[in-house]
Amino acid sequence: MTRFNEKDVEQFLAYVKTELRRVETAAGTLAMIERSHHQRLSDYDDAVLRDIAVEEDNAAKRLGAIKEMCLAACQRIDDLLQGHVRPEAVAAGEGREERAPVH
Numbered sequence: 277m278t279r280f281n282e283k284d285v286e287q288f289l290a291y292v293k294t295e296l297r298r299v300e301t302a303a304g305t306l307a308m309i310e311r312s313h314h315q316r317l318s319d320y321d322d323a324v325l326r327d328i329a330v331e332e333d334n335a336a337k338r339l340g341a342i343k344e345m346c347l348a349a350c351q352r353i354d355d356l357l358q359g360h361v362r363p364e365a366v367a368a369g370e371g372r373e374e375r376a377p378v379h
Contacts, residue, residue: 286357293353300346303339310336 280288310332317329355361
């Protein structure tokens, strides 16, 4: 098994954090759009449009959950890089808030 030096690991974690931030930003933007669609569609007196509005609301909630997961993962990476938590603890999920599953 190949062992990586500390600098390689730090660079990789910085890259992962950058990508997580991009996903977090996209999820947040899409969640706002979905909420706007939900609000606009809810104003119509049409069952089909109201059903679509509910789907938009559900999508907004899922995207919001993705955003929060990305933020939490970035925080864990920061904690690891700053030495506030042991790598073994991160791998085991110690200190992580338990969240309800997203369906």
